[in-house]
Amino acid sequence: MTGVRSKWGLCNMSDLALLGGTPVHSGNWPRWPVASEEGIRAVEEVLRSTQWSRGNGVEVRSFENRFAEHAGAAYGLAVSSGTAALEVAVRSLNLTRGAEVILSPFTFMASATSILMARCVPIFVDVDPETYNINPSRIEAAITDRTEAIMAVHFGGLPCDMAAILEIGRRYGLRVIEDCSHAHGGSWNGMTLGTIGDVGAFSLGAAKNLTGGEGGVVITNQEKIYWNCVDYHDLWSGSIRERLGIFRYLSWNYRLSEMQGALLNANLDLLEDQASHRSINGHFLTTVLENMAGTTPLRHDPYVTRNAYHIFTFRYHSDDFDGLPRSAFAEALKAEGVPVSTGYERDCRKQPFFLDPAVDLQKVWPRDGAVDVDYRAMTCPKSEWLCEEETIWIGQAVLLAERSEVAKIGEAIDKIFTNRRELLEVAAPL
Numbered sequence: 001m002t003g004v005r006s007k008w009g010l011c012n013m014s015d016l017a018l019l020g021g022t023p024v025h026s027g028n029w030p031r032w033p034v035a036s037e038e039g040i041r042a043v044e045e046v047l048r049s050t051q052w053s054r055g056n057g058v059e060v061r062s063f064e065n066r067f068a069e070h071a072g073a074a075y076g077l078a079v080s081s082g083t084a085a086l087e088v089a090v091r092s093l094n095l096t097r098g099a100e101v102i103l104s105p106f107t108f109m110a111s112a113t114s115i116l117m118a119r120c121v122p123i124f125v126d127v128d129p130e131t132y133n134i135n136p137s138r139i140e141a142a143i144t145d146r147t148e149a150i151m152a153v154h155f156g157g158l159p160c161d162m163a164a165i166l167e168i169g170r171r172y173g174l175r176v177i178e179d180c181s182h183a184h185g186g187s188w189n190g191m192t193l194g195t196i197g198d199v200g201a202f203s204l205g206a207a208k209n210l211t212g213g214e215g216g217v218v219i220t221n222q223e224k225i226y227w228n229c230v231d232y233h234d235l236w237s238g239s240i241r242e243r244l245g246i247f248r249y250l251s252w253n254y255r256l257s258e259m260q261g262a263l264l265n266a267n268l269d270l271l272e273d274q275a276s277h278r279s280i281n282g283h284f285l286t287t288v289l290e291n292m293a294g295t296t297p298l299r300h301d302p303y304v305t306r307n308a309y310h311i312f313t314f315r316y317h318s319d320d321f322d323g324l325p326r327s328a329f330a331e332a333l334k335a336e337g338v339p340v341s342t343g344y345e346r347d348c349r350k351q352p353f354f355l356d357p358a359v360d361l362q363k364v365w366p367r368d369g370a371v372d373v374d375y376r377a378m379t380c381p382k383s384e385w386l387c388e389e390e391t392i393w394i395g396q397a398v399l400l401a402e403r404s405e406v407a408k409i410g411e412a413i414d415k416i417f418t419n420r421r422e423l424l425e426v427a428a429p430l
Contacts, residue, residue: 016419018335019426024412025337025405032397033211039266046262054078059261064217066268071192073200073219075226078256078264079233082181082203085216086114088254089201090149092218092228093175095120098367099148101177104134105349106383107153111179112348115151119366121373123147124349126380130299132156132313132391135382136164143172152197153179157209157308157396158298159188162196169197177201184209185275186308193308194219199229204264209278209310209396210271212260275308278399281406282309285399288410294320294417295392312394313343315386321420326389328427329416333392336412343393347383349375 017023046052046059054060060078068076079085090101101115105124112122125142128135132155139150150169152160160178169176176197180186183193184202194200199222202208204215218229233254286297296315300307316326326342333340353360354375365371399406416423 014419014422015415016332016335016423017337018332018423023335023337024415025408027337027405029339029405030397030400032395032400033206033213034267034270036266036270038269039263042262042266043259046258049258052258054255054258054261057258057261059258059265060256061261063261063264063268066265067217068219070268070271071195071200071219073192073195074221075219075223075229077218077226077229077233078204078261079216079218079254080256081214081254082201082205082208082216083110083114084233084254085201085203085218086110086177086179086181087117088229088232089177089199089218090114090118090120090151091232092199092220092225093149093177094228095148095175096146098146100144100146101149101151102134102139102142102147103151103179104153104155104383105347105380106132106155106344106386107179107348108181109348109351109353110181111151111153112354116364116366120148121146121366123373124347124375124378124380124383126382127386128161128299129315129382129386129390131158131161131301132298132386133158133160134165136161136168139165139168140172143168143174147172147174149175149177151177151179153181154183154186154193154308156298156311156313156393157182157184157186158300158313159183159186159193159304159307161301161303162188163303166196175199181208182310183308184310185271185278185306187306189303190305195221198222199225204260207395209274209308210264210267212256212264212267215256215260215264274400275306278309278396279306281399281401281403282307282312284403285312285406285409288407289314289413292410292413292417295413309399310396311343312396312399314392314394315390316392318389321417322424324420324424325427326392328423330392332416332423333412336415338409338412339395339398341393343391344387347380347387349378349380350384350387 015021064076115122178200180194181203186193199220357371
């Protein structure tokens with residue numbers, strides 16, 4: 001046999017693409033974002049109109065109303081980013097300065113920093129390792145007399161156990177915020193994610209299931225919360241309240257532009273078909289992985305009426321692959337043409353920002369005096385294990401492919417499993 005040189009060294013030819021074989025999938029997966037002709041025309045019309053700011057424009061307000069209607073919410077407000085949406089959502093509840101907000105550590109940093117920006121304190125509670133969402137059974141132990149809210153992060157688009165979270169909130173008088181950054185098109189017991197708690201926040205970033213390149217949107221069924229969001233997202237100039245003759249100087253500029261509003265209106269027309277396609281392929285891939293050794297898809301409880309599948313996430317079991325490191329498994333999958341990642345290198349609680357409060361955290365700590373929460377002692381072993389050893393991510397665009405292409409993901413995993421010992425020999429010294 002001839003040899004082939006790769007990042008793994010000089011090896012004999014193998015069935016594995018990583019070691020010189022033919023990839024299972026050699027074509028292109030669907031590109032994201034989608035630049036539709038309708039979206040291009042809509043943006044062009046705004047550019048020619050020279051009405052680029054939302055001031056007297058119509059596109060952003062139209063998108064807000066249409067997005068809220070699509071979700072089944074009474075009110076919607078577009079903002080400049082998903083991070084801004086989270087901050088505005090937290091601020092809209094008028095929580096006490098220094099109040100504690102409970103959330104999962106298995107999330108993007110903005111979930112926690114938005115709480116700090118609203119002058120509140122994030123408190124991390126471990127996840128259910130079978131769903132990657134916050135474990136409701138651990139929430140009560142974290143509640144103190146300073147707790148005022150729970151942030152439910154629908155990670156990857158899989159709905160949290162909202163019945164349990166809402167019940168805890170009711171008993172303790174806590175507000176519930178939904179972080180729906182991954183959740184466009186997802187539903188819980190038939191209700192659109194973001195409409196179940198007090199307020200929901202979505203990201204509209206370039207990789208998200210609904211995108212304007214950048215942006216965010218907040219939805220709620222409570223009028224007071226909506227007007228609080230309006231106050232916190234905008235300076236007086238061009239604001240909704242200015243047009244009503246009401247002036248309140250409470251914030252800075254988190255407005256969305258008319259070009260983004262036009263693009264989002266066009267993309268919103270595509271959301272339902274795309275969400276349905278992802279859901280169908282996501283369920284199909286789940287069934288494939290359920291019947292394979294070494295991989296476990298996330299648990300879908302009966303309340304999950306639609307997983308938004310912003311990320312298709314599954315659990316990798318190294319022991320079933322004879323100890324093959326997750327990093328080697330992921331590299332082998334990529335070589336077979338499957339675009340995967342191992343996700344977060346560390347969970348949110350283990351970011352240096354929280355582990356070394358003397359350096360950064362004390363600069364933004366909302367309570368008077370020194371930082372009075374020891375994040376180093378706030379262990380979340382399940383979340384840490386997912387980051388360090390177990391989780392594999394596949395981006396949402398892959399699920400927009402034809403089923404025959406999605407099926408090749410299972411073929412690639414089976415190929416790696418069959419040749420695991422050969423791969424292990426090469427990976428062991430690394």
